[in-house]
Amino acid sequence: MAPNQTQLSIYEMESQGSVAYHRDDAEKDNRSLIPRNGPMRLKGFSHIRAPFTKVKFEAPHFYRKPGLAYQKISQHRHRDVFDREWTGDYDDRYISAFDGRVSKLVVQATDDIYENNVSSTYRRTFIVNIAPLFMRLANWPFNHVDYSKNGKPTSEDYPLLCLKWFVASCIIPMVISTPFGTAQGQARNGGAYDVVPYQYWGYPKVAKNALEMDRTRSFAVSQANPVAERVLRPRVLCFLRDHGDPAMVMNVEDWISQYEAENNLSYVFIAYTAEQFQSAEDMRVLHQIADAAARNAGAMAYWVGCSCMPDPSEMIQDVYRICDVIRGAQSLAIAVGRPPNDTRGINTTDLMLQQWGQRVWTFPEVLLAPQNKDIKVYTRGQDLMQPVSVAKNQFAVKVWKNDAHVARQLIDHYEGNLILNQLELVTLALECLHKRETTQYLPGDHSYALMGLLRVRPQIDPTDSAFQAFARLSLANGSEQLLERLICVLPKSPNQPWHSMDDAFGTKLWDILPQDVAIAGIGEDDTIILDGCRAANVRWKSFAPVAYTRRPTMKRWLAQKMLRMGGVVFLVAAILLAMPTSRPYGAILLIYSIILMGLSPWLLRLLYLGKFWDQQCWLFGFEGYMDMDTIESQIFGGRMGRMKWTAAASPLSRHRRNDNGECVPLDPTSDPEIAALVQKAKHAGPGEQRIFTLVDTGNMTATLFLAERPPVCFLMSGSEGGMKRLIGCSYDWTTSTFYRETVIRMETKFADSMKAISRVKIGFKRTQHPYGLLEQVGEANGQQVA
Known part of the structure; x- marks a missing residue:
């Protein structure tokens, strides 16, 4: 259902x-x-x-x-x-x-x-x-009164109230001296x-401490959450040649050894989406655009994904190292074109650019582009010497219209204008990334795209689910206890995904402070191992009887003595009435005991009313x-x-x-x-x-x-x-x-x-x-x- x-x-x-x-x-x-x-x-x-x-x-x-x-x-x-x-x-x-x-x-x-x-x-x-039982008897005379009407009994309630009061008055003295006469439960704990009384006996998939890892795993015990090394320069670049000649795809280390020009190495990062460039002819046009972009920028090479990740064995790691390639680029150029099977009328540069901006992997490319440099947009079929120039701080409002307010904060952060703490950075970036589309390569693609924005990056594990990839990333970076805060969020709707930060109480994630708890590990089945909880x-x-403490007062002391004496006085009165010489005294005590019996519901309520300390x-x-x-x-x-x-x-x-x-x-x-x-x-x-x-x-x-x-x-x-x-x-x-x-x-x-x-x-x-x-x-x- x-x-x-x-x-x-x-x-x-x-x-x-x-x-x-x-x-x-x-x-x-x-x-x-x-x-x-x-x-x-x-x-x-x-x-x-x-x-x-x-x-x-x-x-x-x-x-x-x-x-x-x-x-x-x-x-x-x-x-x-x-x-x-x-x-x-x-x-x-x-x-x-x-x-x-x-x-x-x-x-x-x-x-x-x-x-x-x-x-x-x-x-x-x-x-x-x-x-x-006797507390229920004391309140029984009033239980037919609907206080929601006017807050007190009405004239219609009094006949039945009086009858029930009489019955309760007769029963209470008998009950109060029986084993049913206890008014509260026993204290416990x-x-x-x-x-x-809980104990978790299993192993986590990833532990915070390496000593707690399963030693039968394929990796070393010392690597609880293995970290990937950063790439200082691209492994492969497309180096420019003479005008009209296609670029030379070459290993960067070989190029440096051959030309001894390490200090002069500069390249342009070419960003595109496979939705717009798919066929062999599209790739040829893409390289033409990339060649023009590199020459216009005065660079000697360019990096484009279709040619600079040639080794299938390194493909998994290269895809998730692109962020380092962007950081080392001289500038960013975006190549856009009309999609081959366009059914939505994407026929202008702005629409093509907006389609490009809806892809997951394009989002960090803009954020990590060199500071204070405009982004050049090259449109297929238009003059490649006159690209559209988009200021980086205006990219959000121009391209990312659906989440411009959030994305602009991230751009300002990477431009150095408005520095976010790590919790704010991860929260806002994750929100933006999950609003974007991707052709899934691995279940954790959104988290791996986020990984490029952070300092410490766990090694890619193809067996990770989307949550496990994010949890390992959060565990490696600390992220100001993001997971510990996230588990305290109450989803606004039952089907809200785990990565949503929307809280039914309307608070932000950074408003929640973990209460002496910490993540000890990540479970095998999209769970976390949390330590330090009170439960x-x-x-x-x-329900169960509740033990309580109240302050003794003179009124309660008198009410208690009168209630306890009621049965004894009645018994003494009966004995005295049986003796001819003491019948007057017996009659007096009988009247007194009857008065006590009549007052017993009121005395009982007086005894047990009041607040608990x-x-x-x-x-x-x-x-x-x-x-x-x-x-x-x-x-x-x-x-x-x-x-x-x-x-x-x-x-x-x-x-x-x-x-x-x-x-x-x-x-x-x-x-x-x-x-x-x-x-x-x-x-x-x-x-x-x-x-x-x-x-x-x-x-x-x-x-x-x-x-x-x-x-x-x-x-x-x-x-x-x-x-x-x-x-x-x-x-x-x-x-x-x-x-x-x-x-x-x-x-x-x-x-x-x-x-x-x-x-x-x-x-x-x-x-x-x-x-x-x-x-x-x-x-x-x-x-x-x-």
């Missing part, structure tokens, strides 16, 4: 009944535009009655099988951090923070997704309220997020959207105002300025585009963008985000704009590779709550494995080997 179009217009949403309020009103009141009748209520354990709900021994005990399954192409093996091996069919798994095993992925989902959507390849379970596991199967850090995840009140009720038992949406953690986050000039986070679905996106994502299939919600109890926030797969962990690898960038990754257990699914931003104060892990193998884009209907393919099978 192709990725879905994730946004609907406001008009489409209104026609489908998706918009309940006007956008301005919704954002002002922070109301979701997703329609519902009253407060959101989850069905919870009532899903057990559904025919598709299955039962298993391990938690979560109830789940729904996926509607799709991956094709069983081959068996795979995984080795975990404790040296245990798992073999089986390809399926969706994650690394358990509990025992380090690679476990089957089960994702909790909202009711509408759990009930109606079977287009996933992973199991789903329903969301269960894990709040303490010293309050830090769950670790990611946190995401719990997708369910500290709490256990968890990352909970679920598929779909719930409002903040519902999320908080599922974890803490009621709407207490402790949790908020994030203001700028995701491209889906929303915020506004309040009357005091403060930034206030909004419910993302108060934006009609996000509300429509949430509705449409309910029916997403493999390869399409789904809506997920990440609940962070460390920051007490929730973040709505898009991803194709649920990220099983988050890797902290950079900082930007005063926040940390976390890469949400799915896990391909068959290759021990994490793949970037999303990127979110987190406040810095909880950075230390994530523990560093060993090197991780991480990829930019995960390939969609073939899949089919579960009934036809069958469930994946596997077993623990050792």
Whole structure:
């Protein structure tokens, strides 16, 4: 399936009944535009009655099988951090923070997704309220009140509220003294997020340190990333002879030995494109143009690719050494002509020159041309003594019209007018090169063209993919940690190529600062080995009780004593009432205990309301959207105002300025585009963008985000704009590779709550494995080997 179009217009949403309020009103009141009748209520354990709900021994005990399954192409093996091996069919798994095993992925989902959507390849379970029983009882009287209407109960709500208050008052005293009376979970990991017990056991294709290279490779161990030597002069040139005689193609070293004129060697670089010069007659005309260009420039020779790279055995290296030939040239001359099979009307010098400028290999030829010298353009069939002269600093606006603003910065850099740092140079050059066309010679041609612009050049490896060629180039040059920054970029669209620097947050690559991370190597399958990441596991199967710390107050102390005494006072009152002599005292105590019972929901809320000073850090995840009140009720038992949406953690986050000039986070679905996106994502299939919600109890926030797969962990690898960038990754257990699914931003104060892990193998884009209907393919099978 192709990725879905994730946004609907406001008009489409209104026609489908998706918009309940006007956008301005919704954002002002922070109301979701997703329609519902009253407060959101989850069905919870009532899903057990559904025919598709299955039962298993391990938690979560109830789940729904996926509607799709991956094709069983081959068996795979995984080795975990404790040296245990798992073999089986390809399926969706994650690394358990509990025992380090690679476990089957089960994702909790909202009711509408759990009930109606079977287009996933992973199991789903329903969301269960894990709040303490007595906290749910304390808030139960209010759970029918829709606070989104006017922020408080209405006259219609009070009858039912009173009835439920009475029932809760009778039950709470009995529950609070039972084992169900614990109000919070146990602290774990010293309050830090769950670790990611991961270990990468493989070899990189190229390591930063030669000692880590595979010794069975054909090259020496000391050459982790072999570097090519620069060429000081061309190997072959076409030397001019008398007028009318063709140039003499000769080895430069032989010419120097024969004529002893090394100091006087000067030549013109002749640039052309094979689109315009192809046949033998075209080559003859090309040499005529080159001869005239060299004579007009006062040079004794010229270099042209069709004749000066005669040795097939050296062809691969010569193609990628052209940049050195350009640097040594006296001047640059461009030969253009009308293409042999012209169907686009390319019949003027300007159009021919623009066609020439759209080729990858012509781009560095202009950039590296001698400074402060005009570029001469010779047109086939026109007067060769009157070439068109183009100033180098005007070449971008005249020829490279599609990316003139970017290309001009590069020209200014090589002219010495506006010096770019290496990160800016590589970023802008890569952007321009990938906008140009080429007849592929090797998969890494774009990177090899970029290589000519940089100082250190790795040797050409024909087995490199486009990404590997670029990664090796970046590794050799440092490039101010370009790869470390690039992995922190959130693509604007799901199909954005790896080389695009477009960030969904709207930042530039140089705005992202790597967070104590470094590239340790390059993987075999378009991946990088990243070291120094902090990591946190995401719990997708369910929420869990959260441990927390609050400051003791006199009101809480009194509320606690009164609640604890309620049952005891009632028992004493019953005893005294049974004794004739003490019945008056028993009646008084009975009335007092009844008052305590009646106040128990209020006392309980008083005891546990208020802010946390500290709490256990968890990352909970679920598929779909719930409002903040519902999320908080599922974890803490009621709407207490402790949790908020994030203001700028995701491209889906929303915020506004309040009357005091403060930034206030909004419910993302108060934006009609996000509300429509949430509705449409309910029916997403493999390869399409789904809506997920990440609940962070460390920051007490929730973040709505898009991803194709649920990220099983988050890797902290950079900082930007005063926040940390976390890469949400799915896990391909068959290759021990994490793949970037999303990127979110987190406040810095909880950075230390994530523990560093060993090197991780991480990829930019995960390939969609073939899949089919579960009934036809069958469930994946596997077993623990050792």
